[in-house]
Amino acid sequence: GAVVSQHPSRVICKSGTSVKIECRSxxxxxxxxxxxxxxxxxxxxxxxxxxxxxxxTYEQGVEKDKFLINHASLTLSTLTVTSAHPEDSxxxxxxxxxxxxxxxxxxxxxxxxxxVT
Amino acid sequence: xxxxxxxPQSMFIQEGEDVSMNCTSSSxxxxxxxxxxxxxxxxxxxxxxxxxGELTSNGRLTAQFGITRKDSxxxxxxxxxxxxxxxxxxxxxxxxxxxxxLGTSLxxxx
Numbered sequence: 001g002a003v004v005s006q007h008p009s010r011v012i013c014k015s016g017t018s019v020k021i022e023c024r025s026x027x028x029x030x031x032x033x034x035x036x037x038x039x040x041x042x043x044x045x046x047x048x049x050x051x052x053x054x055x056x057t058y059e060q061g062v063e064k065d066k067f068l069i070n071h072a073s074l075t076l077s078t079l080t081v082t083s084a085h086p087e088d089s090x091x092x093x094x095x096x097x098x099x100x101x102x103x104x105x106x107x108x109x110x111x112x113x114x115x116v117t
Numbered sequence: 118x119x120x121x122x123x124x125p126q127s128m129f130i131q132e133g134e135d136v137s138m139n140c141t142s143s144s145x146x147x148x149x150x151x152x153x154x155x156x157x158x159x160x161x162x163x164x165x166x167x168x169x170g171e172l173t174s175n176g177r178l179t180a181q182f183g184i185t186r187k188d189s190x191x192x193x194x195x196x197x198x199x200x201x202x203x204x205x206x207x208x209x210x211x212x213x214x215x216x217x218x219l220g221t222s223l224x225x226x227x
Binding site: 002004006032034042043044046049091093095097104105106107108109110111 | 147152157158159162209219220
């Protein structure tokens, strides 16, 4: 149980284009999902918290107009990188939280490697 | 952003050896989580700890939630080559956000 998928696993796009990354919880409903980015040999950096049916909460320094998050259902959240630039190239990982009173475990997707040329 | 102090930064050991790594924080956490990340993959949850003093095992892995709620350790016994990867600790606040350690890179020599 607690499987999270991401699509695509890798994407290469040209500068100025937009890219959408999907995150799905396959065997549970996730009211809360998180989006992270990770640079090589570094820890995960939280970008935003995505709540089903409401606006995402962005971390300080993350441009909400550039990284659009939509959590339209209990099993799907999407991250759209708009007008991508080479500096947006990174490893993007989503996680989904199993809802519960005391249990706050996060389960991660396999990640999406974005390369902007 | 806030990060946890995780040590050691890297380890290179012989197969069969035991491994120990730890995380400390200046803040109190309600939950400590330990993850392993393989190259090009997302982190995989290894152990979750919910109570101060709690000692939990998962196969060859053992982790403890420090009594002060500001630290945690992870032990791996009898290491094998597939233990190679980066291990992250994460502390969780009431708002459910995870605060991450910088990771411990483990290399195992067969």
